[in-house]
Amino acid sequence: MPHVLVAYTDDEPGVLNRVASLFRRRAFNIHSLTVGPTEKAGVSRMTIVVDTDDQGAARAQSNLEKLLNVQKVENLSIRPSVVRDLVLLRVAAESTVRPEIIQLAQSFRATVVDIATNSLVLECTGSAGKIDALLDVMKPYGILEMGRTGVVAMARGADFFGAQSACTATEALAVNFQ
Amino acid sequence: MEMSGAHIIWECLTREGVSTVFGYPGGAVLNLYDALLDFPAMHHVLARHEQGACHMADGYARASGQVGVVIATSGPGATNLVTGLATAMLDSVPLVAITGQVRSQLIGTDAFQEVDVTGITLPITKHNYLVQRAEDIVPVLREAFALAATGRPGAVLVDITTDAQKAKTEFDWEGHVPHRHLRHLPPRPDPGQLQQALKLIKAAKRPIILAGRGIDLSGARQEVLAFAEKTSTPIAMTLLALGVIPASHRLNLGMMGMHGEAWTNQAIQESDLLLAFGMRFDDRVTGDLKTYAPHAKKIHIEIDASEIHKNVKVDAPILGDLRETLRVLLPQVKTKDHSDWLEHVAALRGNVNADAILEDHGSLQAPQVIHELWKGTDGKATVVTDVGQHQMWEAQYYKHDEQKSLITSGGLGTMGFALPAAIGAKLACPEKEVWVIAGDGGFQMNMQELMTLVQEGIKVNIAIINNGYLGMVRQWQELFYKSRYAATPMLNPDFVKLAAAFGIPGRVVTARSEVADAITEARGTKGPFLLEFQVEQETSVYPMVPAGASLHNMLRRETAEPAQIGTRT
Ligand SMILES: Cc1ncc(C[n+]2csc(CCOP(=O)(O)OP(=O)(O)O)c2C)c(N)n1
Ligand SMILES: [Mg+2]
Numbered sequence: 001m002p003h004v005l006v007a008y009t010d011d012e013p014g015v016l017n018r019v020a021s022l023f024r025r026r027a028f029n030i031h032s033l034t035v036g037p038t039e040k041a042g043v044s045r046m047t048i049v050v051d052t053d054d055q056g057a058a059r060a061q062s063n064l065e066k067l068l069n070v071q072k073v074e075n076l077s078i079r080p081s082v083v084r085d086l087v088l089l090r091v092a093a094e095s096t097v098r099p100e101i102i103q104l105a106q107s108f109r110a111t112v113v114d115i116a117t118n119s120l121v122l123e124c125t126g127s128a129g130k131i132d133a134l135l136d137v138m139k140p141y142g143i144l145e146m147g148r149t150g151v152v153a154m155a156r157g158a159d160f161f162g163a164q165s166a167c168t169a170t171e172a173l174a175v176n177f178q
Numbered sequence: 179m180e181m182s183g184a185h186i187i188w189e190c191l192t193r194e195g196v197s198t199v200f201g202y203p204g205g206a207v208l209n210l211y212d213a214l215l216d217f218p219a220m221h222h223v224l225a226r227h228e229q230g231a232c233h234m235a236d237g238y239a240r241a242s243g244q245v246g247v248v249i250a251t252s253g254p255g256a257t258n259l260v261t262g263l264a265t266a267m268l269d270s271v272p273l274v275a276i277t278g279q280v281r282s283q284l285i286g287t288d289a290f291q292e293v294d295v296t297g298i299t300l301p302i303t304k305h306n307y308l309v310q311r312a313e314d315i316v317p318v319l320r321e322a323f324a325l326a327a328t329g330r331p332g333a334v335l336v337d338i339t340t341d342a343q344k345a346k347t348e349f350d351w352e353g354h355v356p357h358r359h360l361r362h363l364p365p366r367p368d369p370g371q372l373q374q375a376l377k378l379i380k381a382a383k384r385p386i387i388l389a390g391r392g393i394d395l396s397g398a399r400q401e402v403l404a405f406a407e408k409t410s411t412p413i414a415m416t417l418l419a420l421g422v423i424p425a426s427h428r429l430n431l432g433m434m435g436m437h438g439e440a441w442t443n444q445a446i447q448e449s450d451l452l453l454a455f456g457m458r459f460d461d462r463v464t465g466d467l468k469t470y471a472p473h474a475k476k477i478h479i480e481i482d483a484s485e486i487h488k489n490v491k492v493d494a495p496i497l498g499d500l501r502e503t504l505r506v507l508l509p510q511v512k513t514k515d516h517s518d519w520l521e522h523v524a525a526l527r528g529n530v531n532a533d534a535i536l537e538d539h540g541s542l543q544a545p546q547v548i549h550e551l552w553k554g555t556d557g558k559a560t561v562v563t564d565v566g567q568h569q570m571w572e573a574q575y576y577k578h579d580e581q582k583s584l585i586t587s588g589g590l591g592t593m594g595f596a597l598p599a600a601i602g603a604k605l606a607c608p609e610k611e612v613w614v615i616a617g618d619g620g621f622q623m624n625m626q627e628l629m630t631l632v633q634e635g636i637k638v639n640i641a642i643i644n645n646g647y648l649g650m651v652r653q654w655q656e657l658f659y660k661s662r663y664a665a666t667p668m669l670n671p672d673f674v675k676l677a678a679a680f681g682i683p684g685r686v687v688t689a690r691s692e693v694a695d696a697i698t699e700a701r702g703t704k705g706p707f708l709l710e711f712q713v714e715q716e717t718s719v720y721p722m723v724p725a726g727a728s729l730h731n732m733l734r735r736e737t738a739e740p741a742q743i744g745t746r747t
Pocket of ligand 1: 593616
């Protein structure tokens with residue numbers, strides 16, 4: 001079962017390699033891994049989707065939290081969260097079926113971002129399930145190319161957790177003592 | 179003050195309290211070695227191989243509890259550290275390795291002696307660094323030392339380019355207090371889990387403490403003993419815990435696991451509560467997990483969160499420092515009297531006749547040698563073993579009472595460890611009597627370090643248990659591969675002559691009657707001494723849990739009739 005982990009890490013060279021290497025070494029199967037900046041300079045945010053059970057997810061989390069560059073990890077699978085993936089899809093579209101495709105795309109809130117003579121490119125954002133459904137619907141027309149970003153995720157509600165709070169209490173204490 | 183990167187490195191080491199380092203020079207650390215001459219108080223031990231240097235730093239760290247330091251050049255120097263780093267990492271030994279790296283501009287070009295050391299060592303270090311600017315040396319080294327020694331200790335590697343060693347910069351120590359190593363230190367033990375543990379302790383009728391190396395690392399020997407005595411709980415030990423709890427203590431059940439005492443394993447299987455203190459349920463300790471301690475609840479006190487529930491699902495996981503946790507627990511546990519249980523365990527012990535092998539029946543047996551060594555050294559030596567049958571016999575027959583008095587490669591099981599690690603241990607504790615116990619095979623893996631021993635002018639005694647075989651592998655071939663001895667019989671050099679070439683006196687021992695006298699001679703000789711014990715060749719270590727079998731299904735010596743032992747050749 002896919003589990004979504006969010007890791008706040010130092011923005012340093014080699015961190016991605018350390019994280020990827022850990023998953024390989026501990027024999028975890030990564031579905032997707034995305035990295036980007038956060039609201040706080042010097043802190044990166046990784047969203048990792050890993051195919052494992054609850055115990056495996058806990059093990060992945062505790063191993064991630066052994067890495068020096070990892071500040072904090074949260075498991076979003078155990079709480080309400082927003083999980084989004086973006087897909088770019090090149091679909092075969094002769095002029096005869098084009099209106100039909102565009103109409104279908106609209107019902108998925110996918111937008112047409114490029115049109116060529118025999119094909120068009122759709123962009124769609126959503127949960128993995130929604131994107132899979134879009135793919136199913138487009139398959140009969142012929143999918144010529146597909147690119148997905150992998151997911152980014154965020155907890156819902158007021159009890160959120162961000163890069164600002166990623167630094168642990170003990171570390172913060174030490175910084176203040178300097 | 180302006181200093182070169184190389185001087186900054188030595189200055190940092192000095193301020194970290196390092197007085198002895200182990201290493202081997204080369205092109206990428208020429209700057210570093212040149213600056214060494216400006217630090218006359220720093221003792222540099224020149225090994226004969228970087229693997230040797232790394233095991234020396236490891237032995238130094240295990241014997242002293244301080245961070246060990248090893249230095250190597252780029253490329254082949256650095257790759258030679260790999261086995262030593264993995265050895266230290268798997269046994270949670272605090273170690274800092276400093277390697278030279280090619281000039282920053284050459285990185286990534288496959289320059290002469292360039293190798294991606296941080297890439298190679300990533301999975302076998304706690305963390306590693308590539309330093310390309312002199313300004314980064316202080317923060318990185320301070321963090322490296324802090325990281326190696328805190329939490330669950332381990333190996334940290336710092337790769338420093340030649341230009342960073344050469345460049346001059348302001349030396350700023352105070353401005354770089356490390357803090358990131360504190361990130362993942364465990365919080366105070368969770369009160370809920372403590373309550374759960376107390377409930378289990380209260381309800382238990384047949385408890386056993388499983389003692390691991392974590393006890394030594396957290397300095398919890400007194401607390402564990404106090405706990406065991408107050409609750410009348412017997413203690414079973416992992417290989418790396420031997421000595422952490424005195425062997426002579428009445429509650430000590432000795433070693434558990436694959437070559438542990440049969441009655442100790444039996445007691446674990448019958449127990450209703452396991453208290454795992456700073457140990458990690460290694461497969462060599464548990465045997466088949468499906469049948470492991472089936473009646474027991476489990477309490478696991480552990481500093482490394484990723485070890486909890488890893489192999490064995492536990493009922494009360496307590497994440498924290500062992501000593502701190504026990505200090506909280508101790509006043510809250512009730513005094514217990516488990517004399518029924520203790521008597522039962524003692525009765526299990528009753529039918530074991532392990533010492534039978536110690537009787538004299540002509541040929542020389544390795545366990546006899548170990549037993550004599552134990553007697554001859556009053557059980558007070560620091561023994562550094564290699565890996566194989568002799569290692570298990572050492573664990574069974576040398577009764578360690580003192581902490582840090584057994585130094586052995588447990589997790590990785592690295593042959594060639596003993597001699598260099600013993601050199602490190604002796605330099606850490608010059609007042610200790612240090613013995614190497616090595617097999618004929620493993621001794622030949624790092625025997626070049628005999629010369630380091632001589633150059634350092636220190637006394638380490640060496641006992642080679644020569645059975646003419648890669649004995650432990652031969653044993654598995656005998657038991658599980660129909661005695662087909664593929665690549666295990668070994669032709670050996672004349673070890674005494676070999677030692678003589680290094681200027682070390684030695685003696686061959688072939689009979690039981692000479693053992694004690696030979697040990698006395700070795701001890702009485704100034705400087706190192708090598709004893710070659712030519713022992714019975716095809717004896718096996720018993721009892722034994724075959725890999726993957728249940729802990730209570732131990733292979734035993736075919737007959738307790740000692741006359742049978744050693745007559746198979
Ligand atoms: C570096 C390394 N290579 C191979 C092994 C596998 N191995 C484990 S024990 C052993 C035999 C050791 O023979 P020896 O040193 O003579 O000791 P003995 O078992 O005979 O006491 C071997 C080859 C190992 N542990 N380490
Ligand atoms: Mg041998």
